[in-house]
Amino acid sequence: GAVVSQHPSWVICKSGTSVKIECRSLDFQATTMFWYRQFPKQSLMLMATSNEGSKATYEQGVEKDKFLINHASLTLSTLTVTSAHPEDSSFYICSAERYNQPQHFGDGTRLSIL
Amino acid sequence: SQQGEEDPQALSIQEGENATMNCSYKTSINNLQWYRQNSGRGLVHLILIRSNEREKHSGRLRVTLDTSKKSSSLLITASRAADTASYFCAPMTTDSWGKLQFGAGTQVVVTP
Numbered sequence: 001g002a003v004v005s006q007h008p009s010w011v012i013c014k015s016g017t018s019v020k021i022e023c024r025s026l027d028f029q030a031t032t033m034f035w036y037r038q039f040p041k042q043s044l045m046l047m048a049t050s051n052e053g054s055k056a057t058y059e060q061g062v063e064k065d066k067f068l069i070n071h072a073s074l075t076l077s078t079l080t081v082t083s084a085h086p087e088d089s090s091f092y093i094c095s096a097e098r099y100n101q102p103q104h105f106g107d108g109t110r111l112s113i114l
Numbered sequence: 115s116q117q118g119e120e121d122p123q124a125l126s127i128q129e130g131e132n133a134t135m136n137c138s139y140k141t142s143i144n145n146l147q148w149y150r151q152n153s154g155r156g157l158v159h160l161i162l163i164r165s166n167e168r169e170k171h172s173g174r175l176r177v178t179l180d181t182s183k184k185s186s187s188l189l190i191t192a193s194r195a196a197d198t199a200s201y202f203c204a205p206m207t208t209d210s211w212g213k214l215q216f217g218a219g220t221q222v223v224v225t226p
Contacts, residue, residue, distance in 0.1 A: 043217055102159040
């Protein structure tokens, strides 16, 4: 079945650091990739939608300069949390979609900012 | 897309029992999807039911859809401890296939 790999799975870093999270579709070409954030005991909130070769579309309230998304190929999207602060600590999850098929999710990245 | 609302928020059952959870939504849909999330993991797609379908099965899962009531149900039969997870529905409208918006989910705990 379709596999989406997300890396790293866990990051702890100091406040002010920028953190890059990678999302790869391993056995299919994804037309679109999505980034979600999930706070403890809450649901996933969509942050942005990205298509290969074009700028990401951010949801309302998500700062595009804070959360940089690069979608360089049909199998790789990256999310960079710039100058991360403790309030950015969360569980970040990506998903990848083939045209008109259900999304496949990565296993998430737990980000802890000290 | 639109956000579905799952009910109940939490469900605790014994192994072997059935678990039923419901999803309500507000506007017309193209299809509705159910996902499972194990603690600390990503989501796993379980089943998709289209607006012209009323019932669909996949293994121990049974999904119903009532478009007149704008609701769907997910039934897990003969539950196992491994079914312990949060379950989310995602109603999809015709204008935006990809964007998923999730409600709070139903947290299911299956006790051995």
